[in-house]
Amino acid sequence: MTEAAAPRPLEGIRVLDFSTTIAGPHCARLLADMGADVIKIESPDGDLMRSRPVQRQGAGTMFGQLNAGKRSIVLDLKKPEAIAAVKALVKSVDILVENYRPGVMKRLGLDYEELAKINPRLVYGAISGYGQTGPGASRPAYAPVIHASTGYDMAHLGYQQGRQRPDNCGIFVADYASGAYAMGAILAALHQRHVTGRGQMVDVSMFESLVGMLLGEVNRAQFDFQMPSRPMYGPVEAKDGYVMLATASEKTFQDMATAAGRRDWLTDPRFEKYADRRMNWDQFVDEFEAWSRTLTVKECVAALEKHGVPCSPYLTVTEALQDPQVAHRGSLCTIEDKAGAFQSPAPPFRFSGSALQSGPKVADLGEHTRSVLAEAGLSDAEISSLTD
Numbered sequence: 001m002t003e004a005a006a007p008r009p010l011e012g013i014r015v016l017d018f019s020t021t022i023a024g025p026h027c028a029r030l031l032a033d034m035g036a037d038v039i040k041i042e043s044p045d046g047d048l049m050r051s052r053p054v055q056r057q058g059a060g061t062m063f064g065q066l067n068a069g070k071r072s073i074v075l076d077l078k079k080p081e082a083i084a085a086v087k088a089l090v091k092s093v094d095i096l097v098e099n100y101r102p103g104v105m106k107r108l109g110l111d112y113e114e115l116a117k118i119n120p121r122l123v124y125g126a127i128s129g130y131g132q133t134g135p136g137a138s139r140p141a142y143a144p145v146i147h148a149s150t151g152y153d154m155a156h157l158g159y160q161q162g163r164q165r166p167d168n169c170g171i172f173v174a175d176y177a178s179g180a181y182a183m184g185a186i187l188a189a190l191h192q193r194h195v196t197g198r199g200q201m202v203d204v205s206m207f208e209s210l211v212g213m214l215l216g217e218v219n220r221a222q223f224d225f226q227m228p229s230r231p232m233y234g235p236v237e238a239k240d241g242y243v244m245l246a247t248a249s250e251k252t253f254q255d256m257a258t259a260a261g262r263r264d265w266l267t268d269p270r271f272e273k274y275a276d277r278r279m280n281w282d283q284f285v286d287e288f289e290a291w292s293r294t295l296t297v298k299e300c301v302a303a304l305e306k307h308g309v310p311c312s313p314y315l316t317v318t319e320a321l322q323d324p325q326v327a328h329r330g331s332l333c334t335i336e337d338k339a340g341a342f343q344s345p346a347p348p349f350r351f352s353g354s355a356l357q358s359g360p361k362v363a364d365l366g367e368h369t370r371s372v373l374a375e376a377g378l379s380d381a382e383i384s385s386l387t388d
Contacts, residue, residue, distance in 0.1 A: 006354040008035025013190070014093040015039065016086070017070060018110075020047045022143065022172055023127045023206065024099035025066035026179035027186070031095065032069035033347050033358045039089070039372055040070040043077070046365040056339035059362070065344040068335045068359030073373065074366035074387075077108055081386055088376040090115050090122065094199075095186055099127040102137045112201040122199040125186045127178050131205035141206060143172035150174075150210045155217040178209040230282040235314070237289050241297040245304060245311035250274070252309055259307040260291040337362035 013036040017028040025040075025047070032038040040047075049063040075082040087110075090096070096115065098105055105111045105126075112124040126132060129141025147153045152173070153166055182204040189200050211218065235242035247253045257265040265271045265287075270280040277284060292300050297313045304311045321343075326332060333346040335358065346358050366387075373383045 008354055008357065009351060010034040010036040013037070013095065015095040015097060016041060016089060016093050018096065018098035018100070018105075019127065020099065021049060022066060022175035023179040023182070024097050025049070026176055027125065027127070027182040028070065028097045029066055029068060029358075030180070030183050030347055031097075031186075033356050035357075036095070038070040039093075039368070040067060040072045040363070041077075041086070042072055042074050042365060044074055046074075050365065056342075059337040059339035061335075061337075061342050061344075064335050064337045064342065064359075064362040068344060068362050069357070070363060071368035071372060072363035072366055073369040075369075076386075077110075079386075081382070083109055085373055085376065085378060085382075085386060086110060087115070087118055088378060089372070090119050092376065093119070093122065094190065095123045095125065097125045097127070097182070097186070101140060102126075102128050102132045116199065120198050121193060123186055123189045123193065123202065124199065125182050125189075125202040125204065127182050127204045127206065129205070130207045132201075132203045136207075143174040143206070144169035146174040146206045146210055150207055150214070151217060151221075152210050152214065155214055173213075174206045174210045177213060178204055178206040181209050181212075226279070228278045228281050230285055232278060232281050234285075236285060236292050236300075238292050238295055238297045238300045242314050243292065243297055243300050243304070243311055244314065245309055248310075253277070255307040256288075256304065256309045259303045259309055260288060262287070262291065333358040333360070335359045335362060338364060 010031060013031070015028060015031055015036045015038040017024065017038050017040045019025050019028060028038050028040070047063060047067070049066060050060050052060050052062050054061045075085060077083060077086075106114075112122075112126075115122055115124065128137070129146060130136040130139055141149075147156075147169060148166075153169075182202065185202045185204060189202050193199055233244070233246060235244055245256065247256055253271075254266060257263050265284070269276065271277040271284055295303065301311055301313055320326075321332065329350075330346055331348075332343040334341050335344040344358065347356055350356065369387055370383055373386065378386075
């Protein structure tokens, strides 16, 4: 069977997606790309990302990127009839994803303990700012708040020279990290269900997701640690811009010295051993830039890459997406909504024995309400009472 003809990895798996904004929708979008039937439950106003830019004829591309390939139903969860409809749906689903503040689903009567009575095989994934338990569980959080509360912002921006205040939030790392962690944990629980016959709750904390990414920072925070004279991963200046290079191994350092024509660095007592090199990195960068400033960015990168040194110019996103590797890998896929087609990042993984498919359609708000509720066994009259 060819890859294109083979079923996708999660064919036959059904998901109820209660999540909004970024973290939960990102998790559920990846499940949809792998073949799961993802049913997105939205309020009558819709996911707030539907109204966020970039907007084209009333269609938001960020919403489309996060929710392509899902079916959309509208339920007003303030109504008992809607709660009953959800419980009817739960009987035939494998996974539920939500990212409300802890306690919200319990107040609705849709928490794991309640739904597991209806479907003991349910894998219930809950993403929250600080986890479902503990003194901080009820604190509201979005990614920028998590970036500040974990030390991520200070670790990421604290080295920047000349800053008088922390920088503005850019990429919502906490959202994407926790969404990806949630996907992995949910699939692990789904696998364990084959052994136990029962589902379970998966409790994912955005705070812990981001703390887990602070490898050096968490270790340095526990012990007396002398900081290097200058960060070892930072920009070096060329004639017309900057280059990032990563000297993570002894071989890389040797290759970098060769590229710069400075093999004498390899026996220089300031730089020969890693521990000394690290503490004298400011002196090393000064000497390296005496060479790199004589070259354009393009010339500097070419010289370094010739000797196998990992490096890159600083690119804009527009420039990065023009890299031939993007087209070769299919890193972007075409998504369609009511305003037309646009490009969206595809999953960063591939399977040798089965295909992935992103989207390609973005559902209109409530587009599948009637058909999905009919699949759950609701009568025409019951569906009409909900949709009207």
